[in-house]
Amino acid sequence: MEHFEQTIKKFWILIGILLFGIILGLYQLDSLPAEMWGDATTHYSLAQFVQSGNLFFNYRFGGDGPIYTYLVVAISWLIGLSFYTLKFTSVLIYLCFIIVMYFLSDELFKKKEITYITTFLSTVSFWSLTFARQPHARMLVPLFVAATTLYALKKKNIISGILLGIGMYSQASFWAMPLVFWRRFKILFLGILITLPLVELFAHGTTGFFTNQSYFGEKLAVTDNLTFSEIIHNVGSSIHANFFSFITRGDSGFRLNVPLSPHIDFASMIFFFIGFVLLVYQSLKEKRMRYIEFVILPIILIQIPSLLDIHNPLAQPNIGRMVGIIPFVYMATAYGMTVSWHHISTSFSDKKTKKIVYYFCISYLLLIISFANIYKFFVIYPKYLPDQNTPYGRIIAKTIDASPLSTVFYVLGSNWGQWGQPEQHSITDSLTTPHIVNFLPAFTPTSNLCVLIKNTKNKLVFITSPNDIDNAKKLSTCGRTLYSYHIEKNSFQVANVIKVK
Numbered sequence: 001m002e003h004f005e006q007t008i009k010k011f012w013i014l015i016g017i018l019l020f021g022i023i024l025g026l027y028q029l030d031s032l033p034a035e036m037w038g039d040a041t042t043h044y045s046l047a048q049f050v051q052s053g054n055l056f057f058n059y060r061f062g063g064d065g066p067i068y069t070y071l072v073v074a075i076s077w078l079i080g081l082s083f084y085t086l087k088f089t090s091v092l093i094y095l096c097f098i099i100v101m102y103f104l105s106d107e108l109f110k111k112k113e114i115t116y117i118t119t120f121l122s123t124v125s126f127w128s129l130t131f132a133r134q135p136h137a138r139m140l141v142p143l144f145v146a147a148t149t150l151y152a153l154k155k156k157n158i159i160s161g162i163l164l165g166i167g168m169y170s171q172a173s174f175w176a177m178p179l180v181f182w183r184r185f186k187i188l189f190l191g192i193l194i195t196l197p198l199v200e201l202f203a204h205g206t207t208g209f210f211t212n213q214s215y216f217g218e219k220l221a222v223t224d225n226l227t228f229s230e231i232i233h234n235v236g237s238s239i240h241a242n243f244f245s246f247i248t249r250g251d252s253g254f255r256l257n258v259p260l261s262p263h264i265d266f267a268s269m270i271f272f273f274i275g276f277v278l279l280v281y282q283s284l285k286e287k288r289m290r291y292i293e294f295v296i297l298p299i300i301l302i303q304i305p306s307l308l309d310i311h312n313p314l315a316q317p318n319i320g321r322m323v324g325i326i327p328f329v330y331m332a333t334a335y336g337m338t339v340s341w342h343h344i345s346t347s348f349s350d351k352k353t354k355k356i357v358y359y360f361c362i363s364y365l366l367l368i369i370s371f372a373n374i375y376k377f378f379v380i381y382p383k384y385l386p387d388q389n390t391p392y393g394r395i396i397a398k399t400i401d402a403s404p405l406s407t408v409f410y411v412l413g414s415n416w417g418q419w420g421q422p423e424q425h426s427i428t429d430s431l432t433t434p435h436i437v438n439f440l441p442a443f444t445p446t447s448n449l450c451v452l453i454k455n456t457k458n459k460l461v462f463i464t465s466p467n468d469i470d471n472a473k474k475l476s477t478c479g480r481t482l483y484s485y486h487i488e489k490n491s492f493q494v495a496n497v498i499k500v501k
Contacts, residue, residue: 014102014115021098021123024374025091025132029084030436032133032382036083037389038254040135041425047072047081058201063172068137068160083394083430086135093139094132096122100143104150105331108294117334117366124370127263127319127326129377130256132154136324140170143179146327147304148187149294157186165194172271172305173324179301188254234310238317242303245317246272253417254384258376265372268333275336299328301317337362386419392491393426394465399435399487407459410437410452413442416465417494442468450478453500460500466493475500 008015011409036044046069047285049056072081072089079085098119119371122128131139144167151160164187166175166410181188227235241249245271251257262269276296283291306321345358382389395396400409424439440449442465453460453475464471472484481501487494 004280014099014119016121017116017119018095018098021095024129025094028378029087029091029133031377032389033385034389035254035386035393035421036135036426036429037110037421037423039255040083040086041429043069043086043137043423043424044081044083044429045137045293046151047076051076051081052336057197058273059172059198062377064137065169065171067140067166067170087133090134090136090139093134093143094128095140097128097132097143097146100146100150101330103329104146104153104327105334107150108290109151109335112333113362114331115337117337117362118330120366121268121330121333121369122327124373125264125268125274125326125330126373126376127323127329128379129373130319130381131323134256137171138169138173138320141324142326143171144170144174145298145324148177149180149298149327150244151185152181152184153290153294156447157184159189161185161190162194164188164191165422167191168195168198170318173302173321176302176304177324179304180293180298231310234313235307237313238309239309241313241316242306242322245319245322249317251317251319253319257379259384261376263319263322264329264333265369265376267369267372271336271340272329272333273336274340275332275334278339279332279335288488295332298472299325299332337365341365342458381450386421386494387417388490390417390492390494391421391426391430392417392494394430395494396422397427397430397432397490399463399495400427400435400437400461401431403435404459405433405435405460407435407461408456409437409458410449410462411437411439412444412462412464412468414439414470416442416467417492422495446477449475453478454481461501462498464496464498466496468496471496472498 024084039061043064046056046060050069050073052168056069059065059071068089071093072086075089075092076082076085079088101122102115102119106112106115118150127327128142133141144163148160148163148167151157151163154160160181164177164181168179168191175211178188178191181191245251245263249260249264250262252259264272277301279291282288283296302324303322306316307320309315309321341358341361344361345354348354374436386392396411403409411424411427414422416422428437449462462471462475466486472482474497476482478500482498484496484498486496
């Protein structure tokens with residue numbers, strides 16, 4: 001008990017920040033983001049695949065490795081498998097990331113004020129929040145990046161090497177991390193050794209690692225026969241895009257970012273660049289090469305996979321492929337803030353006044369940063385999700401769940417909402433009851449539907465696009481009584497329901 005109390009006293013600020021992270025991670029988690037889509041349904045299927053006793057250790061889905069799937073399966077043993085389980089797994093990874101960032105920044109700078117600010121930024125920044133709540137493997141990348149770096153700093157090379165190797169099984173955005181340890185041969189050797197089975201799987205997989213059908217090869221444009229000048233131009237465009245993603249134009253995608261908004265807020269951006277320059281200056285002036293090795297170079301080297309997308313230069317910047325640099329972005333930002341405000345506060349001769357001014361300015365700045373990022377995620381971000389975060393598939397699934405199990409359902413078509421929702425799997429994977437749902441093309445002839453109606457004695461329900469207003473009229477010719485209505489949510493017409501009695 002005494003040891004527990006001492007731990008609380010020692011880490012009370014970390015515990016407070018972590019509790020804040022729990023609130024940010026779990027608040028409206030079930031409804032933001034609300035709809036399942038391709039990535040989510042694929043991870044759902046992979047978890048079902050493992051639950052059925054089929055183990056895998058390669059990259060079964062794009063740039064996502066197997067670790068996330070196994071974590072989802074482990075969590076599903078406790079709370080069941082659902083869309084919420086996928087997102088809840090990412091939240092747990094995010095909370096681990098916050099803890100690791102505390103110890104990483106403390107080990108690197110040996111100054112508690114930098115440690116606390118770094119940990120706070122890791123918790124409230126939009127870049128953390130958006131991946132903390134996605135049904136996706138990418139939150140694993142900054143966690144493994146930070147953990148690998150932490151143990152390298154502690155000179156625990158075996159642990160760092162093991163984490164480096166395991167991290168290669170997390171997500172493709174981690175793949176440049178071995179470059180960070182080009183001077184740490186023990187870490188690099190052990191990491192490569194653990195990665196060898198993955199290399200073997202890539203080499204003998206059905207799709208070659210460097211073919212244009214593979215996740216990595218497609219981005220290298222290995223069969224596009226680009227000229228050397230075109231390759232240089234595309235790489236230069238990617239460097240330009242990544243740099244300005246902090247300032248003016250971020251990722252244009254709506255799933256992970258408010259389209260085109262910078263990846264960090266304005267205040268953090270200013271202090272990040274200040275901190276970056278100061279760390280370079282301190283490294284050269286005082287020969288603190290650990291700052292170069294463990295902050296500056298990782299920011300550059302980890303972006304290499306993002307920069308190598310010479311096939312899709314217009315897809316840059318990509319907030320997901322850059323996610324591995326966020327531990328170092330947060331640390332550089334915290335360093336820039338503390339040094340800047342320390343310098344400003346020196347203009348006051350009185351020590352007490354100096355201290356008050358310093359902590360007031362830091363606290364006020366962190367309040368602004370937290371408000372800007374939290375507002376961006378919880379207020380602005382949902383407005384750019386399909387139909388303003390109205391989950392067509394889950395709403396339809398809820399309607400199906402509310403019906404007797406004997407009811408036969410047919411969904412005519414799909415993808416009638418914004419950005420292709422609802423997807424078929426988003427409906428079936430959102431069901432909480434063992435209903436059987438049949439999917440038919442939207443253009444299925446009425447005569448075929450009449451055959452289904454006549455051959456089925458149970459209650460039939462057809463779910464169609466709300467734009468297909470003639471379906472009920474056409475089905476009325478099939479000889480059974482119909483009742484139709486629209487499902488509406490958030491001022492959107494989600495679907496048209498036709499009940500056949």
